[in-house]
Amino acid sequence: MRRLGLFLVILLAGLLVVGTSGPAQAVKPIKIGVAGPMSFTQGEGHWNGATLAAMEINEKGGVMVGGTKRPIELIKVDTNEFISIPDATNAMELAISRHNVDFLVGGFRSEAVLVMQDIAMDNKKIFIGCGAAHPKLCTRVTKDYDRYKYWFRLTPINSTFLGKVVFIQLGTVAAMMKKGLGVKDLSVAIIAEKAAWNEPIVAAAKKFLPKMGMKVAGVWRPSPVAKDVTAELGAIERSKANIIFTSFSASVGIPFAKQYGELKIAAPVVGINVEAQKDGFWKATGGKGNYAMTLNTYAKVKITDLTIPFYEKYLKTFGEAPNYTAGTYDAVYLLAKAAEKAGTINSDAVVKVLEKIKDVSTAGVVVFDKSHDVTWGPGYVTSLGTQWQDGKNMCVWPYKWKGVTYEGTVPIKFAPWVIKRYKK
């Protein structure tokens, strides 16, 4: 009797195990590794964007691959790439060899992404870059297609185009000053934080401004973590510059914008200010950051039908506006659509679909060029220019640029003290 009881217990336990493991075996999830520096805002963007996409896809039942709906499972790959490149490579290896990810999205620091890219290519895993802008990441595809064909860059547009967009925005402001305020000879003050990534930008600005018919009033290089830039602003004012061209990615963007407003420097600001892309900018500058303009990827404008719903849902879910690394949202959708179309998650088959894809994403229409880089231009992904106008981060570019104006875009505004300087 005792033996019979034991047998029954074992039988029941066995049935329970079979019962619980049955469905898990039947529907194998598609594993996507989200690689990024997770302790930093860029990595948070990577993770949040991918999470939102996976949530939406799984709510609809998953990805239809080979007649089966498979859910998406995200694997957090903390690359810690700002601090340690070996950490990034170890994290990639862990994701591929232990977690058996099917695809990878993310990456931020170009130097780290190069090594991460090699690991993904060694294992023939599709890796969609959502953070590093260096063109070399894609030129590798054209140079050695068979090895690097698994790499695609979705966001941001490559740094050559980013530079182009910034200068187009600068040209737009210059044209407005000439036309609207009657300024004839324009001079531009370049203020860029002292950081390595800024060297080519400063060099390009010095080279292209004269070609654009503008003089360089001077170059100022404050520390990326400077708390006070009044000396630089004072010098810019004395240089009688008509436009201030900024290039900030670090915290110096806040004191700059705040003190610019306090000192009422009579020159509009255009360029890059990563702090001005964030929601907390208005509060951080105490409202003095009005009229600060920056290059951006997301704003509450209708780039496509997907942009505003994504922007609002992201804001509601995570309490902040998406930054450009949240482009992992589009990357996960892109992979899901490509896998559905290919009918498999086999990397070679999915690559073939991705190469021909024309997909409407939250940042524009995605088409990959021969180097697997996202196409930039009207009708594709353009990038944005945003300006703080009375507490709201408004999209101001593209505005009637090559026939492109996204619904919700407003014209660039000049500060009253700028207008006062020229309209006496």
Place this chain on the structure above:
Amino acid sequence: MYWLMANLRQAGIIVRNEVFVLPSRIAVLVFVVALLALPIFTQDPYVLRIIILTSVFALLAASWDFLSGFTGQMNFGHALFFGVAAYTAAKLNLDLSIPPWGSIPLGAVGGVLAGLVVGIPCLRLRGAYLALTTLAFPIILMGVVFALPDFTGGELGISGLSRLSGSRVGDYYITGGCMLVFCFLMWKITDSKTGIILHAIREDEVACRSAGINTTRYKLMAFCISGFFAGISGGLYAHIMRLAGPSTLEVNTSFLVIIWSVFGGMVSIYGPVAGVFILFPMLEFLRFIPQARMLVFAFLVLLTLLYMPEGLIPWIRDKIEKVCPRCKARNLGTRSNCRVCNAVLD
């Protein structure tokens, strides 16, 4: 056959009389055997990658100990040797198509030259002044890297280097073998007459000079030797990552080397090696608590320094072994008489 048997018996006698008499030596033997045998048990690419990088950094840390621990030349910019060698190996490999077995030693020669460049202006400096001056060199070189992007690859570095070998196991044995051989070489140097002089320079340079020792020559030699071994690790790193980038010159790299060495125990060569073999894989193990990873790391290092100021390995060694007050030979902690001179141990 007879010759082989005789040699094996001789080796067995040496191992029994020289290795099995001290727990620290047994530990080293176990470590070497385990390191060499690991791929027999697992060829998990993740595990092998971690040990490969650990071996590279262990060699780097030991080379720092040679210069800063033994000779007392406090170097806060050790990444310079590492980075110079990585870039040199990368340029030679890509531009002149020199394979890794040539580019790595030549990269190490670059490390030697970097040692000279740092060593000469730093000859008159000591302590904090020397530390701060050496800290400046990799920062200056990083500025040069960004100033000459066409030559150095700028922020992206130089990529696409040849693989170290065709396989992960091959890479494992090359890096592990290099680490063991070069660390043993360093240890032998520190155990030699030269090592005693380097030791003496650290303790009292003026006394050394008054004894007729050309301390300038020895200090420069220490910079060059350290630069060479750090250079080997830099070259290995470049070929494993297939990239030589600005991160090799970062202050973070220099500081990590110091943390590993101080944690493991300075002035020992094996201490820094143990430090890297504990801390580097531990950081990987702590991936399950990503937010607290660095915190746990820092806490462990702090605790070690607080309770074991000489470092972890010397602390353990002092607990299990005794030094003979008469002949200075090391003995097992449980012994009451010295195994060499039979003197009574405390």
